[in-house]
Amino acid sequence: MRETVTVSELDLALVNALQLRPRASWSELAPLLGVTAGTLARRWERLSAEGLAWVYAAPGREFSRNRCSAFVLLRCLPQDRARLAAGLSALPEAVTIELTGPGSADLLLDVLAPDLTALGRFLGEKLDRMPGILSVNCLFTTSLYVEGSRWRLRSLDPAQLTALGSPASAGEPSRTLTLDAVDRALLDELVRDGRLGLADLAERTATSPATVRRRVRRLTDSSVLTFRCDLASAPAGHPVPVSLLGRVPARDIAAVHRTLAALPECRLVAAVTGPANIFATLWVHDLGDIQRRETALCARLPSLTVTDRIVGLHTVKRMGHLLDEEGRRVGVQPISPW
Template sequence: MSELDLALVHALQVRPRASWTDLAPLLGATAVTLARRWERLTEEGLAWVSAVPGPAFTHSGCTAFVFLRCAPAARERLAAHVAELPEAVTVELLAPGRADLMLDVLAPDLGTVHRFVDEELAALPDVLDMECVFATSLYAEGTRWRLGSLDASQLSVLGRPRTVDGAGTPLADLRALDRALLDALVRDGRTRLTELADLTGTSAATARRRLHRLTTAGVTGFRCDVAPAVSGLPVSVTFRGHAPANDVNRLHRTLATLPECRLLAAVTGAANVLATYWLRDIGAVQQRETAACAHLPALHITERALGTRTVKRMGHLLDGAGRRTGIRPIRPW
C-alpha cells in the first residue's frame, strides 16, 4: 500500500462517490491514476464502496446482534451457512468463549428479526445456543470510521459529510426502481449513473433523481470498507458491558471518540453497551478497555469477545486475510 493508496481510501471514506476529477487536485495525482489505483484495490479485494442503510433505517428499521454457540467442529460450517442468509449482514467468528459467532442482523421491522432468529437460525442443527440483543441507539458504525491518512487541510477541502436525520422516512414507500438501484449499489457503490440506468431499465436522469431522493431522505448511505492490510488493524474485539441508564447517552461523547472504535451501540439486555474496536495487536485489547473505562467510569465490562475472522461484512464475503472475494447482497430496506 502506497501513501497515495491510503489517501485515496480515506478520501472515499469521506466522499464515497466523488469523481476522480474532483479528487485529483486534492491527492496530487491525475484522474486516470486514481481510477487505475482504485481498480487495482478493488480487484485485489483490499477496498470497496457499497450502499448501506442510512439514518432513516434507525427510525423505521431494526438492528440486532445475535451470538451463536455451536460445537467446535461446526464453527466454519455454520459460519459459511449463515453467511448465505441476507438478514445476517455481518458474520464474525469469535475466539472460543460464551459464543462462537457474532452476527449483525438488519431487517425492516422487529417481526422480521424474530422470524429470522426464532424460525431460521434456531432450526439450524449446528446451533446449540443463541442470544439476541437489539440496538436501541447506534452511536458509531462503519460508515463513520476513518483511516486517518489525510491531514486537516485535505479534509477541509473535502468538506464535512452532510448530516441527514431521516426521521419519518418510511421504508415501505420505496418503489421497485428504488430497490433495484439499491441492489446495484450494494454490489458496487461507485456504479455510474449510466450503468445504473442500464441495470434498472431507466434513464440516467431518473436514476440520478431517485438516488438523490434516497440519499437526502436518509434511506441509504455509502461507505468504503477495507481489508486489514489497508487499515493496519488486524485485531477485532467486541466489549459488552453495563452502564447506568443515565450514563448511556454519554457514549457518543466518550467511547465513540476513541479512534479505533468501529461500532458502538446501546442495546437491550443486562449488558446494555456493545462496542467493537479494531486494534493493531492483542496487547492493545487491555489498553482499549482501560481507556474506555477511564472515559466512562460507570461502565462495567462483562465480556470481551475476540474476533478470529470476519466471514462477511455488510454483505461482502471475505477470505482469511479479510480481502473481499464475493458478495451476498443485503436487502434490509
C-alpha cells in the same frame, strides 16, 4: 496462493478520500491527491480487483429508527463453526458474520430485518433449521449511535481533509420514506458496487440518469442509505476487532456514546437489550490494546462496567461482502434489509 500486492501511500490516501466522499469523481479527487484522474481510476481498478478496497451502500440512520437490528451470539461445537459460517453467509439477514475467540460466543452476527416479525422468523425458523447451534443470545438494538462508515484510515493530511470538507450530513426525515420498485432496484445494485455511475445504474434499473440522480439523492438525504468505503485487513494495519458489552445507568448512556464515538478506533456503538445495555466494536492495534482501552474507558466513565469482551478472529462477511482469511473481498451476498 494469492500474490501479495503492495499498497502505496497514494492508495491509502485514495481510500481515505473515498471514505469521506465515496462517490466523488476521479476528476474531483485528482487535484486534492496531486495526480491525474486516470491515475486514480487505474489505482482504484487494481485495489478493487484485488479485493483490497470496495465501496458499497449500507443502511443509513433511518434504519435504526424504523426497522430492526440485533447482535446475535451463537455457541457451537468447534468442528461445526466453519460449516455454520458458510451456511449463515447465504442468509441475507445475517449481514455481518465473525468467527470469534473462545468465550461467550463462537460466532457473532449482525442481523438486519425490515421489521420485528421478519427478525423473529430469522431467529425462530432459519436458525432453528441449522444443525450444530448449541445456544442463541440475541441483543436487540434500541439505538445506533455510531456505525462503520464513520471509521477512517487517517492517511490524508490536514490540508487535504479541509479541501475535501466534512461529509454531508443527511437531514432528519419528517416521515418514513416509502420505497418503490425503482428504489429497491437501485439499492440492490448499489449494495454490490457503490461507485456505479448514473448511466450504468439507469441501464440496470430501466430508467434514466436523471431519475437515478434524483432517487439516489432522495435515499441518501432521507438516511435510508449511506455509502461506505471499506478495505482489507492488511492496508487497514491488521486491526484486531473487539466487541465490548457493557452495563451503564440509563442516565449515562449519552456520555458513554460521546466518549466511545470520539475514539478513532471505534467502529460501532449501540444501545441494546439484555443485562448489558451498551455494545461497542473497536478496531485496536493488538490484544494488549484491549486492556489498555478498557482501563482508560472505565477511568473516564466510572459508572461503566464492561461485562464481556468478544475478540474477532476472522470476519467471514461484512455488510454482505464475503471476505477471505486476509480480509480481502472475494464475493458479494447482497443484503436487502429495507
